[in-house]
Structure formats: structure tokens, C-alpha cells
Amino acid sequence: IHLKEANRHRNCCSFDDCKLTTEWLLSRTRHRPKIAIVCGSGLGLLADNVSNKQTFRYEDIPNFPVSTVPGHEGCLVFGQIKGKSCVFMQGRFHLYEGYSLCKGVYCMVSGPNFETIAEARMLHILGSDSVGMSTVPEVTVAKHCGLRVLGLSLITNKVSLDYSREEKVNHEEVLQISKMRAEMLQNVLLTFIARSHQVETINNSNCIYSNAV
Numbered sequence: 001i002h003l004k005e006a007n008r009h010r011n012c013c014s015f016d017d018c019k020l021t022t023e024w025l026l027s028r029t030r031h032r033p034k035i036a037i038v039c040g041s042g043l044g045l046l047a048d049n050v051s052n053k054q055t056f057r058y059e060d061i062p063n064f065p066v067s068t069v070p071g072h073e074g075c076l077v078f079g080q081i082k083g084k085s086c087v088f089m090q091g092r093f094h095l096y097e098g099y100s101l102c103k104g105v106y107c108m109v110s111g112p113n114f115e116t117i118a119e120a121r122m123l124h125i126l127g128s129d130s131v132g133m134s135t136v137p138e139v140t141v142a143k144h145c146g147l148r149v150l151g152l153s154l155i156t157n158k159v160s161l162d163y164s165r166e167e168k169v170n171h172e173e174v175l176q177i178s179k180m181r182a183e184m185l186q187n188v189l190l191t192f193i194a195r196s197h198q199v200e201t202i203n204n205s206n207c208i209y210s211n212a213v
């Protein structure tokens, strides 16, 4: 499947676009890497010595962005190093190429009921990417107190924008998905806490990254 060139420079793909990319890759490789390495300019050779190598050109992967900079081959390379599955990105994406980080807007409604389809459509038109019933009040108060805040929200369900859609959101589904993803979130939290001293260092050096935390 090839996307039109114009589509390739969109900053964000939808959930369904990313799902298609994931399924396409999962069905073509047996590698299930836990380590991913993004190779900088001219450093694509870091992937040269992997065993059981499997290479996909970015342009052949559905919904995948393409590299435009010389020295960035534009390949996703799966392989093993010391028996561990890895994936290398031979070519990365830069702000100056028109790519940017995928940021989302979280919006809160007071609940306890879920938003109606009309309300969901309104939030969508206003630019919201996700909706919950919490977090905003806590963050507002925390910022007033001068605290630095990191909000982690688990996206548990799709919000319906369509009257013909049969499925309705329900709290049981939210709890079920939360339970399924709790371990993953726990790992994110553990890693974050373990590395929080790095964040301190980065903040103290006034690196732009500090704005993300």
C-alpha cells in the first residue's frame, strides 16, 4: 500500500493509521524487538552487523514517514544483537523536514456521565484529541502551587462521534482496559522515577526537553 506523497508529511497519523502500520509490520516479521535504536546522520551502519536481518524501506511501509535528508537511508532494520531482537531506524525525522512531535490535547468534562455524541463532536471541533473526567483540576491547582506536573492518561476507549455506532462507552470497559494496561503503565512510571535524576540534570541545564516534563 502506498500513501500519496502529500499524506506522508502529515505530522500525526490517526490511531487507525498507526494500527495499519503496526499490523503490516507484525505480519511481515517475526522479530518482536524490545530495543529500538534511532540512527543519526551517517550512522545507519550501526545496523549492518545484526543477524537474522530484515529490512523494510520506509516508503514501502504504509503510513510511515519518509527520510528526506542525505545520509539517512530510510530503512527500518530488524535483527538480533547478542541474541536480542532489536529494530534500527536508519534515518530519522527532523523538525526542519516539517515533522513535529505528535502532541495531543486532553480535555476534561465534569462527568459522571460520558459526553453525548453532540458534545463529543463539539470537543473534536474545538481541537480536543482525548477526553476524561479528571486531571485538569488537579493540574490547575498544582500549577498554582508552583509544582511541576507530569500527567499520564491511559486512553481506554474510543469516543463515538457517530450516531450509527452501536457500541457505547461504559465504565466496565474502562476498568477492563485499565487492568490490561496497568503493568505497562507501571513500567512507564518505574522507568520515569528511576530516571527522574536525569530530568533534574536536564532541567538544571535549561535544556528545552525540560518543557516536556
Ligand SMILES: O=P(O)(O)O[C@H]1O[C@H](CO)[C@@H](O)[C@H]1O
Pocket (backbone or CB within 6 Å): 111, 132, 133, 134, 135, 170, 171, 172, 174, 175
Ligand atoms: O479519571 P478516572 O478517575 O481515572 O476515571 C475515569 O473513568 C471513569 C469513566 O469510566 C470516570 O470516573 C473517569 O473520571
Ligand SMILES: Nc1nc2[nH]cnc2c(=O)[nH]1
Pocket (backbone or CB within 6 Å): 109, 113, 114, 115, 131, 132, 133, 156, 157, 158, 159, 169, 174
Ligand atoms: N469523559 C470521558 N471520560 C472517560 N474516562 C474513560 N473513558 C472516558 C470517555 O470516553 N469519556
